[in-house]
Amino acid sequence: MPDNIEDIRREYTRHSLDVGDVDKNPIEQFRRWFDEAGSSKVTEVNAMTLSTVSKKGIPSSRIVLLKGIEENCFVFYTNYQSDKARDLEVNPVAALTFYWAELERQVCIQGRVEKVSEEKSTEYFQSRPRGSQIGAWTSPQSTIIKGREILEERERQISEKYRDVDVLPRPKQWGGYSVDPFLIEFWQGRRSRLHDRIVYTRSGETWDINRLAP
Helix, strand or coil, rough: CCCCCCCCCCCCCCCCHHHHHHCCCCCHHHHHHHHHHHHHCCCCEEEEEEEECCCCCCCCEEEEEEEEEECEEEEEEECCHHHHHHHHHHEEEEEEEEEHHHHCEEEEEEEEEEEECHHHHHHHCCCHHHHHHHHHHHCCCCCCCCCCCHHHHHHHHHHCCCCCCCCCCCCCCCCEEEEEEEEEEECCCHHHHHCCCEEEECCCEEEEEEECCC
């Protein structure tokens, strides 16, 4: 680790952002930025930080993958027995953060969370690569295990169990969540830390758009 961490910095100069530049619908604005990030060959363009809060009020964050935007909601999938799922059971709100360094851009989203339908979860689960399906059956996510060999043995057993099965069933403890946003902020890095921040806040069926100080 370098001794001068406090001196690590860079100037942001690639783009600018103004209220007059953005779409009136933040979902369409997100799609625009997402497509630009994909075209810029951003690594893991759909990677996002998911932040949740436990019943004790303790926040936690981890990286998950966005798997769709459906009915203006952001969708991801996980194990329903995981720490994040337990948090969402008691506090069904979450924050999502995308950071695309190549474009000097960040998007922050806050929203209410619901499980997607079992039918939708099954449809997506069975579209995944077979190895990922077996992995979902294998891992007792977020529980303490004595060693990796336990996972490897479980994987072997699951692979053998479904060796002659073309379409694996979805584990009941696995499925999707839908984040219905009530706030979306678009951040564009600018010179001298005078960044552009445009925030959308939902008001009924419409969105209010404002600039925030950096």
